[in-house]
Amino acid sequence: MRALNIKPDKTWRIALALLPFAILIGAYIYSSNVRLAENPNDKLLPGFATMGEALRQYALEPDARTGAYLMWSDTLASMTRLLIALAISTLIALLVGIVIGLLPMAGATFGPVVSVASMVPPLALLPILFIVMGLGEASKIALIVIGTTLKLIRDLALRVGDIPREQIIKAQTLGASTTQIALRVVLPQMLPRLIDAVRLEIGPAWLFLIAAEAIAADSGLGYRIFLVRRYLSMDVILPYVALITLLAFLMDLALRILQRKAFPWFAQARAT
Amino acid sequence: MTAIAFQNVWKEYGDHVVLEKIILDISPRSFVALVGPSGCGKTTFLRMLLGEESPTRGQILVDGVPLKAEPDADRGVVFQRYSVFPHLTVLGNVVIGREFEEAGAFGRLYGQARRKAEADALELLEAVGLTGHESKYPAALSGGMQQRLALAQALMRKPKILLLDEPFGALDPGIRADIHILMRRIWNDSSLTVVMVTHDLSEAFRLGTRVIAFERPRNRPEELERYGATLSDDLSASPVAQDKRGASVTRDLEVWPRKIAGGAEKVVPMETTKIESNFTNSGPSPSA
Numbered sequence: 001m002r003a004l005n006i007k008p009d010k011t012w013r014i015a016l017a018l019l020p021f022a023i024l025i026g027a028y029i030y031s032s033n034v035r036l037a038e039n040p041n042d043k044l045l046p047g048f049a050t051m052g053e054a055l056r057q058y059a060l061e062p063d064a065r066t067g068a069y070l071m072w073s074d075t076l077a078s079m080t081r082l083l084i085a086l087a088i089s090t091l092i093a094l095l096v097g098i099v100i101g102l103l104p105m106a107g108a109t110f111g112p113v114v115s116v117a118s119m120v121p122p123l124a125l126l127p128i129l130f131i132v133m134g135l136g137e138a139s140k141i142a143l144i145v146i147g148t149t150l151k152l153i154r155d156l157a158l159r160v161g162d163i164p165r166e167q168i169i170k171a172q173t174l175g176a177s178t179t180q181i182a183l184r185v186v187l188p189q190m191l192p193r194l195i196d197a198v199r200l201e202i203g204p205a206w207l208f209l210i211a212a213e214a215i216a217a218d219s220g221l222g223y224r225i226f227l228v229r230r231y232l233s234m235d236v237i238l239p240y241v242a243l244i245t246l247l248a249f250l251m252d253l254a255l256r257i258l259q260r261k262a263f264p265w266f267a268q269a270r271a272t
Numbered sequence: 273m274t275a276i277a278f279q280n281v282w283k284e285y286g287d288h289v290v291l292e293k294i295i296l297d298i299s300p301r302s303f304v305a306l307v308g309p310s311g312c313g314k315t316t317f318l319r320m321l322l323g324e325e326s327p328t329r330g331q332i333l334v335d336g337v338p339l340k341a342e343p344d345a346d347r348g349v350v351f352q353r354y355s356v357f358p359h360l361t362v363l364g365n366v367v368i369g370r371e372f373e374e375a376g377a378f379g380r381l382y383g384q385a386r387r388k389a390e391a392d393a394l395e396l397l398e399a400v401g402l403t404g405h406e407s408k409y410p411a412a413l414s415g416g417m418q419q420r421l422a423l424a425q426a427l428m429r430k431p432k433i434l435l436l437d438e439p440f441g442a443l444d445p446g447i448r449a450d451i452h453i454l455m456r457r458i459w460n461d462s463s464l465t466v467v468m469v470t471h472d473l474s475e476a477f478r479l480g481t482r483v484i485a486f487e488r489p490r491n492r493p494e495e496l497e498r499y500g501a502t503l504s505d506d507l508s509a510s511p512v513a514q515d516k517r518g519a520s521v522t523r524d525l526e527v528w529p530r531k532i533a534g535g536a537e538k539v540v541p542m543e544t545t546k547i548e549s550n551f552t553n554s555g556p557s558p559s560a
Binding site: 269 | 322324342343344345347349351353355356358360368369371372373377380409410411412422425426429431
C-alpha cells in the first residue's frame with residue numbers, strides 16, 4: 001500500500017499525536033538526570049520536582065515583599081494587556097479592512113500606506129513608544145496593537161476582495177445601499193474569517209507583549225522570566241514558558257470553538 | 273412591462289473590441305435567450321444590461337430612459353454560481369431583499385414588518401418548491417435548489433427585468449428540466465422581461481420567445497483581437513432591428529410554437545419543438 005493511503009484510525013491518531021510530546025519529555029528527563037547525577041546543584045536542567053516546588057511557591061504562596069501570588073498576578077497583568085490590545089486591533093482591523101476592501105476610493109487612498117506601514121518592524125518602534133507614552137501600560141498595549149493591526153487590516157481587505165463579485169452585484173440588484181451591503185453581506189462573512197486571522201496573530205501578539213515586558217514592566221509573565229534569568233532560575237522560567245504556551249493554545253482553541261458555534265454556516269460553505 | 277433598447281452599442285477594452293454595433297429592441301414581456309460560443313461577449317452584454325459595465329459607444333434604454341450606471345432593484349439577476357448569500361438561511365436569503373428595501377442603513381427588520389416579510393418569503397419559497405428547507409444554509413442545498421433559492425430571492429424585490437447568466441448550466445439534465453418548468457411558470461405569472469445567457473441551444477429554444485446568437489464574424493487569427501462579436505442571428509421577428517443592421521449577415525428565426533406570456537402553461541416536449549426559419553422579416557414579436 002502506498003504511504004499516502006495509510007491513514008490512522010482514532011486511537012492511533014491520539015497515540016501518534018502524544019508520541020512526540022512523550023519523546024520530548026522523556027529526552028528532557030533523561031538529560032536532566034544525567035546532569036544532576038554529575039552535579040546535584042546544576043541549574044540548567046532542573047528536575048520536575050524542583051520545578052514543581054518553584055511552581056508551588058509562585059502559585060500558592062504570597063510573595064514576601066508584595067504579598068501577591070506572583071504567578072497569578074503575572075498572568076492577570078499579561079492577559080489584561082494582551083486581550084485589551086487584541087480587542088483594539090481586531091475592532092480597528094474590522095472597520096478599516098472592510099472599508100478598504102469594499103470601497104475602491106478608500107482602497108486607493110489607504111491601501112498603499114497600510115502596505116508600507118505594515119513593513120515597519122514593530123519592535124523598532126518600541127523605544128519611540130516608551131518615549132512618547134511612558135513606561136506604563138499604554139506603551140505595551142500600543143506595541144501589540146501596532147504589531148498586529150496592520151497585518152489584520154491587510155488580511156481582511158484581501159478577504160473582502162475574495163467575496164465573489166456575483167454576491168455584491170446580487171445585493172445591489174436587491175436594492176441594497178453601500179452601508180447595507182457592508183453590514184448585511186460583507187461584515188457577517190468577515191467575522192469568521194477575522195477569527196482565523198486573529199488566531200494567526202496570537203503568536204506575534206505574545207512576542208510583542210513579552211518583549212515590552214522584558215524591557216520595562218513591574219509585573220507580567222515576560223517580566224518575570226527576564227527577572228529570574230539573572231539567577232539562572234530555570235526552575236521558574238521553564239514552567240512560565242509552559243504556562244505562556246498553554247495560554248496561547250487555549251486562546252487559539254477558544255477562538256476555534258467560537259468560530260464553529262457562532263458561524264455554523266462557515267464550515268459548510270468552506271467545505272463546498 | 274419593460275422594453276429594452278440597445279442603440280448601436282459597442283464595448284471595447286483598449287484595442288480589443290468585444291461587442292460591436294449591437295442594435296436591438298427587446299419588447300416588453302419577451303423572454304430573450306442569448307446563445308453563442310464561449311468568449312463571444314454574451315456575458316459582457318449581460319453585464320452592460322446589469323449596469324455593471326457601461327458601453328463604450330451607444331446607449332441602452334429601458335422604457336425609453338437611459339440605463340442607470342450601476343445595478344439596482346429594477347433588474348434582478350441569477351448567476352450560475354454565488355448568487356445566494358452563504359451566511360444566511362434559505363429564509364434569510366429571501367427576506368433580505370425586503371430588508372434592503374424597507375429597513376434603514378442597518379438593513380434589518382423586526383416585529384410586524386419582519387413577520388410580513390417572512391410570510392411573503394415563505395410564499396415565494398413554496399412557489400419555487402423549497403418549503404421545508406427554510407432554516408438550512410445554502411451550502412446544505414443541492415445545485416438545483418440553490419438556483420431555485422436564487423430565483424425566489426430575485427423575485428422578492430419584484431424586478432422589472434430578470435437577467436439570467438447561464439443559471440442552469442451546472443445542473444443535471446433531470447433537475448434542469450424541472451427548473452425549466454418553474455422558470456416558464458415564473459415568466460407566465462409575473463410581468464417580467466427576461467434576458468437569459470445560455471450555452472444550451474435546446475434550453476434557449478424551449479424557454480425563449482426569441483433567440484439571439486452572438487458570433488465573431490471575422491475569425492482570422494490576426495483579426496480576432498481587432499473585431500468584436502456582433503449580432504449574427506436574431507432568431508425571431510424584430511421589425512425594428514431589421515433595417516438597422518450593419519454589414520454582417522443576420523437572420524430571423526421564430527421560436528415555434530409561439531409562447532404567449534401569461535398564457536396557460538403547456539409543457540411542450542422537446543421533440544415537438546420546431547424551429548421555423550424565416551429569412552425575411554415576418555414574425556411579430558411576442559406580446560403580452
